[in-house]
Amino acid sequence: MTKEALQSCIAERFANKLTLLESGRYDLMFEVSAGDLIEVAGRLRDDDELRFNFLCNLGAVDTGETLEIVYSLASITKGHRLDFKVIISYDEAQVESVIPVWPGANWYEREMAELYGIDVLGHGNLVPLLLPENWDEGYPMRKSWDSPDFKRLPEV
Amino acid sequence: MAELRTEEFQVNMGPHHPSTHGVCRLLLTMDGEQVVDIEPYVGYLHRSIEKICENRSYAQCIPILDRFEYVTSMACNFVFSLAAEKLASIEIPRRAEYLRVIMLELNRIASHLIFFGTTAMDVGALTPFLYGLRERELIMDLFEMTCGQRLTYNYIRIGGVARDLPPEFIPKCREAVKIIGEKLADYEGILNENPIFLARMKGIGQVEADHAIAWGVSGPVLRASGVGYDIRRDDPFSVYDKFDFDIPTCQAGDNFDRYLVRLNEIRQSLRIVSQALDGLPEGDIKAKVSGNFKPPAGEVYSRIESSRGEMGIHLVSDGSKKPLRVKTRGGSYNQLQFLPEVIRGKGYLIADIVAIFATFDIILPEVDR
Numbered sequence: 089m090t091k092e093a094l095q096s097c098i099a100e101r102f103a104n105k106l107t108l109l110e111s112g113r114y115d116l117m118f119e120v121s122a123g124d125l126i127e128v129a130g131r132l133r134d135d136d137e138l139r140f141n142f143l144c145n146l147g148a149v150d151t152g153e154t155l156e157i158v159y160s161l162a163s164i165t166k167g168h169r170l171d172f173k174v175i176i177s178y179d180e181a182q183v184e185s186v187i188p189v190w191p192g193a194n195w196y197e198r199e200m201a202e203l204y205g206i207d208v209l210g211h212g213n214l215v216p217l218l219l220p221e222n223w224d225e226g227y228p229m230r231k232s233w234d235s236p237d238f239k240r241l242p243e244v
Numbered sequence: 245m246a247e248l249r250t251e252e253f254q255v256n257m258g259p260h261h262p263s264t265h266g267v268c269r270l271l272l273t274m275d276g277e278q279v280v281d282i283e284p285y286v287g288y289l290h291r292s293i294e295k296i297c298e299n300r301s302y303a304q305c306i307p308i309l310d311r312f313e314y315v316t317s318m319a320c321n322f323v324f325s326l327a328a329e330k331l332a333s334i335e336i337p338r339r340a341e342y343l344r345v346i347m348l349e350l351n352r353i354a355s356h357l358i359f360f361g362t363t364a365m366d367v368g369a370l371t372p373f374l375y376g377l378r379e380r381e382l383i384m385d386l387f388e389m390t391c392g393q394r395l396t397y398n399y400i401r402i403g404g405v406a407r408d409l410p411p412e413f414i415p416k417c418r419e420a421v422k423i424i425g426e427k428l429a430d431y432e433g434i435l436n437e438n439p440i441f442l443a444r445m446k447g448i449g450q451v452e453a454d455h456a457i458a459w460g461v462s463g464p465v466l467r468a469s470g471v472g473y474d475i476r477r478d479d480p481f482s483v484y485d486k487f488d489f490d491i492p493t494c495q496a497g498d499n500f501d502r503y504l505v506r507l508n509e510i511r512q513s514l515r516i517v518s519q520a521l522d523g524l525p526e527g528d529i530k531a532k533v534s535g536n537f538k539p540p541a542g543e544v545y546s547r548i549e550s551s552r553g554e555m556g557i558h559l560v561s562d563g564s565k566k567p568l569r570v571k572t573r574g575g576s577y578n579q580l581q582f583l584p585e586v587i588r589g590k591g592y593l594i595a596d597i598v599a600i601f602a603t604f605d606i607i608l609p610e611v612d613r
Binding site: 110111112113114115117141142143144145147149150151158160162164167169171190191192193194195216217218219220228229240241 | 286287290292294295299300330331333457458459460461462471473478479540541542543544545546547554556558560562568569571573577578581582612613
């Protein structure tokens with residue numbers, strides 16, 4: 089499906105659940121509210137026209153004001169691509185796990201939990217993946233994290 | 245006679261192990277000689293590449309991302325440059341596109357030759373390792389004469405490539421393509437019908453296509469299970485739509501099929517390199533990109549077909565000189581988290597685990613970053 093056809097297909101199926109954002113520079117980027125996440129994810133995977141069965145990437149972004157969790161999807165059978173994000177605040181840093189929809193999200197969510205401090209509800213095994221087991225010095229990937237060893241380079 | 249009590253015990257296949265191709269700890273739960281479950285522990289090579297890139301300019305990120313997956317380092321440069329170019333809508337000169345494709349395919353061949361050598365070595369055949377690395381030296385020489393480096397190239401830059409080809413590159417490249425094509429027949433002659441190799445590889449490590457797709461597995465592992473998905477053809481980037489090449493697939497999805505798929509991919513990459521050399525246009529090798537590169541605010545997820553599957557970078561820009569977020573995605577990450585699913589409940593021996601790990605071709609820097 090072309091990008092325009094995909095955009096209209098999404099608009100008719102997910103009218104107010106997926107809002108198109110301007111920030112996507114190449115593929116379509118939508119925003120989903122945290123409460124609708126599992127339902128939208130399941131329908132994106134199972135819909136006959138869309139068939140987004142491949143989770144390419146799941147990562148968190150710290151914009152300085154909010155945390156955003158970006159999901160990048162692809163369809164192996166249909167060949168189109170889509171991104172969407174969930175925007176959450178620092179105080180309520182939690183999101184539901186999409187493992188029931190795409191089991192491949194397992195380690196991505198573990199990494200997001202340990203590096204950004206986002207609680208992934210329903211994951212079941214949020215053990216640190218990349219950081220050492222006895223790490224207790226905060227959430228390194230957040231913009232607000234600091235440490236005596238972390239030297240910022242002078243402006244280029 | 246009294247009932248013998250059995251219990252499961254755990255054996256550590258520790259981070260220092262000749263067969264884990266890097267620092268990966270596998271905790272094996274054993275029932276006698278059979279492996280019941282494995283649990284990978286990673287993070288020994290975590291260098292916080294993503295955090296470092298948030299503190300560097302876009303051009304400075306490229307040598308850092310070289311080390312994201314150092315065996316196919318051209319791919320890391322390529323995917324980041326594609327992402328930055330999409331953000332800033334930069335047009336690449338035609339010659340630069342062809343050079344990028346040549347370099348990526350040569351790097352894919354080199355990576356698959358390492359796979360060939362180390363897989364044969366892991367199942368006990370020590371000689372093919374030297375053959376694979378001997379042919380890889382031809383490619384290393386080509387890279388060294390172009391960009392000065394053998395492993396982490398820093399060659400594909402935002403806007404094009406760093407330097408033009410030296411005059412001796414094209415004849416040497418054609419010769420390398422010819423030699424490697426001839427030697428492939430020798431490699432297949434050594435291993436493909438060897439009864440020991442077949443006993444270690446056939447029927448072991450079956451991967452079902454739907455299971456693999458659900459776990460985000462891509463690349464040769466997925467193509468060996470019958471799914472002919474290759475980003476070079478299904479989501480083409482750069483000038484791949486100009487070349488004529490096949491996508492090798494196999495049906496059974498076991499170790500032997502993964503090995504065959506990669507050997508056939510070397511053949512297809514040789515075809516692409518020959519076609520690219522034949523059609524190489526003249527012109528600039530780099531678009532004009534300012535030294536003060538500041539792409540407009542926005543985000544993009546760009547993906548390419550690396551030798552281990554889909555390699556992607558989600559690049560977020562806030563309009564300043566440094567990226568806001570560089571999220572890297574490597575094929576080995578999904579394959580390593582999929583590994584316990586493949587071996588659970590099959591009663592494999594430790595030697596089978598070694599063979600399956602080798603044919604998944606997992607590279608740890610891609611997992612740990």
